[in-house]
Amino acid sequence: MSTVDQQLEDLHETITNEIPPDITVTEVKYEGPELVVYTRDPKKFAQNGDLIRNLASKLRKRITVRPDPDVLTRPEKARDDVMGVIPDDAGVTNLDFHEDTGEVVIEAEKPGMVIGRHGSTLREITQTSGWTPEVVRTPPIESSTVSNVRNFLKHEREERRDILEKVGRQIHREELSDDEYVRITTLGCCREVGRASFILSTPDTRILIDCGDKPGAEGEVPYLQAPEAVPLNSIDAVVLTHAHLDHSAFIPLLFKYGYDGPIYCTEPTRDLMGLLTLDYLDVAAKEGRNPPYESEMVREAIKHCIPLEYGDVTDIAPDVKLTLHNAGHILGSAVSHFHIGDGLYNVAFSGDIHYEPTRLFNGAVNDFPRVETLVMESTYGGRNDYQTDQEDSEEKLKRVINDTYERGGKVVIPAFAVGRSQEIMLVLEEAMREGDIPEMPIHLDGMIWEATAIHTTYPEYLRDELRDRIFHEDANPFLADQFNHIDAGEDERQEVADGDQCIILSTSGMVTGGPIMSWLEHLAPDPDNRLVFVGYQAQGTMGRRIQSGRDEIAMPGDRGRNDRLKLRMDVDTVDGFSGHADRQGLEDFVRTMNPRPEKVLCVHGDERSAQDLSSALYHDYNMRTFAPKNLETFRFL
């Protein structure tokens, strides 16, 4: 018998001994990091609210109880039972019964009302129907991404269970090595911004953290061919800190290269990764580049995602526990904390962070039970990389808008679809509501609308105040009237360009392609218009070149005319809206970190930024700090 089977048999016995004798457990198995307990008596199980919690704490596992398929009531009957328990106000929009697992997926406008206080309504559903409920939110703004992902996962349910069972057995396999070490290998984003990728390894386990592209340098991909990373199919787990392409673009590629293990990330990161990587393929095709993988691989990636919530401590390998924490950068972005061995070592990867709270998100978490080494972003780590306070930035943005409005011009803001767009939307919505800037249409082009819809699907991941507005006051700012979704292509753009004053938010955020190119064509010749940068422009991108004063730009060749465009419109930069902590924020993150790490690797910044931050942290806090190169391997312990 394999050691995992032996383990499951022992667990089965322990559970049988712990629960009342009138509850029968028919099977115990792993699905991903969870222990699934099948019972012939789901209703009795649900009667005792503490039973599962006590089992979980005794076994130190995450536990899901499911009815044995033999005892399931028919879905037609169960539907009435379930609906009878849920309050009408919950706004149930869909019920999906899965007879293979005895689960019912409930999609509702107000998931909280399906859950009830401390999960009381959920338990009532099981007590009444015998089915195990799972709740998801009906997107307040229709999101094709969310519905596609949900439908796809429903369709692939059976294969997904096989995947989860395989992953579960892999996680709970026996540790083989007597050695003890922890290593980190840098595969990208060292002394550069872009292509984030790391390997965290122990004698038993290899984990890949992020796998992104490099904006403005498409050929420079993470060093996946480094011996520390090959063969990819021997990697135990992939952890994705957030969905931006410089962290996620090559996650699907891993599956093309033979990886078929789990991807751990938050649920919004999964959906946003789907959105952004499909768009990435689309852009590559439009620009005549050879896409490195097919859309099928994006689906593979989504199928292998195991969503985690902030704060969940999850076994992802025999010797590694992962916990994701809010990073404040974009929706679902996570500081990833790895607890290795039994108290052996702890490493936190910051991913991209924003230390101070923004309109959208709470500030990044920097409080951990233990952490010896921090791998830290350094985008704005340079000695002079202090940004304007957000309040001042907002004032400046409003001034720029008012000014442009008065002279009859339009404002074009290139923005990442995910994150900065929504932040600016909140600023503009409030400014108009309070009369600080005139009411006028705000056009959202590219994927901004869709990304916004995804934000409203996961309000739990937004800043407390914003979440409460969406939850309780039904005053969802993203639903304000002035927002218009550009969804009719060039004609609509022409119409807007020919029309009255307005504000346009469009992708791509670094002017490397996308509809922003169209808006430039339409609006650049008029000096009354204004181009306003609100986000980081990486080296090598068109955005950076324009920002540095270039007033003539080459339009991309895929448009059929590779001509040059003269920029006559004003160009302005309003900083302070970045999703990244500035130098002060990065230092504050480390200064107030609890506990303070012994070692810091400064990564994800230009050479100067990483080195400046590294030496500042060393001098100010006397930690061992490094500004690694790509392809270095550090050993801890």
Add this chain to the structure above:
Amino acid sequence: MSTVDQQLEDLHETITNEIPPDITVTEVKYEGPELVVYTRDPKKFAQNGDLIRNLASKLRKRITVRPDPDVLTRPEKARDDVMGVIPDDAGVTNLDFHEDTGEVVIEAEKPGMVIGRHGSTLREITQTSGWTPEVVRTPPIESSTVSNVRNFLKHEREERRDILEKVGRQIHREELSDDEYVRITTLGCCREVGRASFILSTPDTRILIDCGDKPGAEGEVPYLQAPEAVPLNSIDAVVLTHAHLDHSAFIPLLFKYGYDGPIYCTEPTRDLMGLLTLDYLDVAAKEGRNPPYESEMVREAIKHCIPLEYGDVTDIAPDVKLTLHNAGHILGSAVSHFHIGDGLYNVAFSGDIHYEPTRLFNGAVNDFPRVETLVMESTYGGRNDYQTDQEDSEEKLKRVINDTYERGGKVVIPAFAVGRSQEIMLVLEEAMREGDIPEMPIHLDGMIWEATAIHTTYPEYLRDELRDRIFHEDANPFLADQFNHIDAGEDERQEVADGDQCIILSTSGMVTGGPIMSWLEHLAPDPDNRLVFVGYQAQGTMGRRIQSGRDEIAMPGDRGRNDRLKLRMDVDTVDGFSGHADRQGLEDFVRTMNPRPEKVLCVHGDERSAQDLSSALYHDYNMRTFAPKNLETFRFL
């Protein structure tokens, strides 16, 4: 056509154009790093002394010319031709004609007389006979190792040519990567003494340097399972700095694990590795340990050795040239210099070094065309690791011997078979010759005799003065009468122990097994006897324990009686004979190094020693220095 075939075709054409039209070249091929040119006119080729040299310098290749087998005279006829050219005084002991390659291997007591001034006699041999001569020395003391290796290689000649051809094609393959980097991974001997092993890698090439065991900690082997090292069969080349087991013990294991590429080392290193690894297997079996590989693997290793002479610049990969230089440590030991890319980067691995000349060897070479990074041994790198001058050490040794002699006792010196034994032999031989100590027998036990025989086979690798004595004066000190080879086992040892005063040199050098255990049993009970340590005693070895004052030792279990032995004999340490540079020597090596490297990795020393040396070099010479851990990867460039 493969790129290598294309290359060879181009070379064939170039050579044909360069040489006089009356010389026909029938084939051109690679054998290992050499370019072999087959000609129908070997005699004409040999008439022009500069022809080969000019070709070599034009093509930047090492060139060997061989007669086309079709034009060979029969060996019976050729034998007379060859012998007719060689002076009688050369002392030819064997001629071996190889019709497959047209080579004649000439074994002679005085190889220099077979070679002639600037190779004139060699050329005359070809002009007369048409055969290509290769000269080896007849060991002045019969060495079973040397004759076994030579017979084995003769027997495996055909397979060896296949191996060399494969290696040659591998070396001259096309470079594929556009990337440029140089990485060093530490697989062992970092913050410890023992299990030396490194990977030097570029995007195209991976080279393993050394692969040794750890004396006193048999379970701790190099981290060959590190991703940077696997799969072993994708490694391009192995370089062995010298034959001591802490550098060589697991070289044969590589072949068990699937490696089948070349091993670059000096000729004496090849022979000594054969001797020491076979003994290693023997000791393991005697001690009831499971030998990690079979003796067959030692033969595989020898078959794959490509011997290099000091100073030969040799292509070992498309982007790597290797040059070995005298390291002064043991016979054939080499500082290994790697020139990477076309002027891209240079790394020198010191291996084990002795900076000052000793009786046996010239001091280590530290003069290179270029070197950016030095990987440096630190055995005696600690702040207090200064050793006595050799002159003082010799005085002390003589005092100890005289003292012991006067009270009627015997002197037992545990010594490494290879290196320190021969150094001590030279000291003792001179001391007796000059009357500084009384004439008495010096018994050589374990492999010391055989190792000495190997030394006399390769006088070119000995210190200039010693080499000249052996060459010109026929006053080979190793042939002195007082040296007695213990070759009749326990009975002979009993007889010696019961007999008159004498000196015994016996392995193992760290009292970890071997005949020294017997000598201790015989001689330890008598307080008039003396145990004298003359070499480094590693942590965890019996030698170190005795040196630290332990006066009772457990005899190894393989002797059938696991009893304890009380040491009543005196114990003395005479340092200054180490094959390792002391702290002063290590600093001098770096201080006088030309050019001085930018970075130094201090390895092969206890944690304290490596860190002391690292910080001293940093402070004194303002270089970037490191005391790495095992399993770290440094990137240069």
